[in-house]
Amino acid sequence: MQAFWDQGYNATSMADLVDVTDLGPGSIYAAFDSKEGLFLAALDHYAEHSVAKIERALTEADSPLEGIRSFFRKLGREAAGERANRSCLLVNTVLEMARQNQAVQKRVNRHLDTIEALFRHALETAQTNGELSPEKDPKAMATFLMTSIWGLRVLGGTNPAPARTRSVINQLLTLLK
Amino acid sequence: MQAFWDQGYNATSMADLVDVTDLGPGSIYAAFDSKEGLFLAALDHYAEHSVAKIERALTEADSPLEGIRSFFRKLGREAAGERANRSCLLVNTVLEMARQNQAVQKRVNRHLDTIEALFRHALETAQTNGELSPEKDPKAMATFLMTSIWGLRVLGGTNPAPARTRSVINQLLTLLK
Numbered sequence: 028m029q030a031f032w033d034q035g036y037n038a039t040s041m042a043d044l045v046d047v048t049d050l051g052p053g054s055i056y057a058a059f060d061s062k063e064g065l066f067l068a069a070l071d072h073y074a075e076h077s078v079a080k081i082e083r084a085l086t087e088a089d090s091p092l093e094g095i096r097s098f099f100r101k102l103g104r105e106a107a108g109e110r111a112n113r114s115c116l117l118v119n120t121v122l123e124m125a126r127q128n129q130a131v132q133k134r135v136n137r138h139l140d141t142i143e144a145l146f147r148h149a150l151e152t153a154q155t156n157g158e159l160s161p162e163k164d165p166k167a168m169a170t171f172l173m174t175s176i177w178g179l180r181v182l183g184g185t186n187p188a189p190a191r192t193r194s195v196i197n198q199l200l201t202l203l204k
Numbered sequence: 205m206q207a208f209w210d211q212g213y214n215a216t217s218m219a220d221l222v223d224v225t226d227l228g229p230g231s232i233y234a235a236f237d238s239k240e241g242l243f244l245a246a247l248d249h250y251a252e253h254s255v256a257k258i259e260r261a262l263t264e265a266d267s268p269l270e271g272i273r274s275f276f277r278k279l280g281r282e283a284a285g286e287r288a289n290r291s292c293l294l295v296n297t298v299l300e301m302a303r304q305n306q307a308v309q310k311r312v313n314r315h316l317d318t319i320e321a322l323f324r325h326a327l328e329t330a331q332t333n334g335e336l337s338p339e340k341d342p343k344a345m346a347t348f349l350m351t352s353i354w355g356l357r358v359l360g361g362t363n364p365a366p367a368r369t370r371s372v373i374n375q376l377l378t379l380l381k
Contacts, residue, residue: 035300038215114299121361122291122299123212136362170368171375178355184298185313191347198348202375 028069032116035123036066036131067134073116074138081145091149092158092203095172102176103196106183118180139173146172159203168202175199205246209293212300213243213308244311250293251315258322268326269335269380272349279353280373283360295357316350323349336380345379352376 030039030047041062045052059065081098088094120135150165159165182192207216207224218239222229236242258275265271297312327342336342359369 035212118358119299121358122296132363139362164371167371167375171372174352174355174359174372176355177358178351178353181295181298181354181358182351185316186309194341194344195348195351198344198379201379 028072028116031066031069032073032119035119036062037123063128063130067130070116070120070131070134070138074141077115077117078138078141078145081142085145085149090156090158091153095146095149095203096200099172099175099179099196099199102179103192104189106179107187107189107192108183114184115177115180118177121177143169143173171202172199205249205293208243208246209250209296212296213239214300240305240307244307247293247297247308247311247315251318254292254294255315255318255322258319262322262326267333267335268330272323272326272380273377276349276352276356276373276376279356280369281366283356284364284366284369285360291361292354292357295354298354320346320350348379349376 030043034043039062041052041055044050044055044062044065048055050058055065059068084098084101085091085094088097117135117138120131124131147165147169150159150163150168153159154161154163154165179192179195182195207220211220216239218229218232221227221232221239221242225232227235232242236245261275261278262268262271265274294312294315297308301308324342324346327336327340327345330336331338331340331342356369356372359372
């Protein structure tokens with residue numbers, strides 16, 4: 028996963044994978060069939076971690092909207108931080124190859140849909156609780172929140188000042204009002 | 205520019221550049237100093253085209269806000285279209301390398317700032333005209349619009365249904381109200 032994350036799918040050779048996993052090529056092929064098979068497993072591992080992180084942010088807060096707010100404020104701080112150069116493996120994959128490889132596209136989209144469903148569920152709960160206006164559309168808002176995560180990942184790559192990412196987060200969060 | 209756009213900076217070799225430009229390596233070095241020099245020139249060329257396209261969208265409309273709306277509606281249609289796999293050279297560059305190369309980061313950020321200034325100017329004009337509420341913050345909104353462009357570029361890579369991109373655009377445009 029780290030090798031694919033650092034270099035992208037195309038630039039990572041089987042020799043690199045043998046090197047970082049300490050496995051022989053025969054063992055890798057036996058377990059994963061192909062470089063693509065190993066990549067899909069790495070994507071699954073990455074996505075599981077991301078989903079767990081978002082679930083935690085949403086459930087540990089005092090309310091669903093507070094959970095969304097705290098998740099995005101943290102994402103904004105991360106985008107202005109030193110480590111933002113790593114971007115997100117799912118976003119990198121979409122941009123590098125998803126349109127060229129149907130198996131990868133299906134897998135990435137499945138993971139992204141899982142994350143979107145977490146936001147949608149939180150927004151629907153907020154609506155049921157009266158925290159979110161009944162006029163709002165949780166499905167459309169969840170898709171918009173996903174798109175904003177991706178935009179923030181790119182913003183992180185521009186080495187933004189913290190005030191700049193805070194301003195983006197504040198604009199985004201006005202939608203939740 | 206096309207070679208860098210198709211393959212990214214790192215995967216494009218001097219041999220590829222010799223091949224696509226029909227120039228000898230000596231001529232390329234004489235004119236651009238290095239692969240990086242040629243890449244910066246390609247970025248400039250790409251950005252000039254992008255800036256001109258956005259300026260056109262903003263000035264051809266009946267009002268500044270109508271210009272922003274029509275630009276984003278078109279971007280949404282493009283994100284759902286067949287050619288969305290190409291993404292945007294500036295976005296690709298940010299994610300591939302901007303944090304690792306200061307010269308590239310400065311150049312990409314300069315181009316992105318030019319585009320952001322176009323949106324900010326349109327929003328300020330809208331405010332002067334009374335089309336946009338005086339309570340809105342044109343600077344913060346312009347940064348948010350930029351972040352949304354990047355998010356839409358990633359959304360395009362997921363092969364979204366047209367209704368899905370329309371929904372994102374509709375959410376975004378509620379901010380202009």
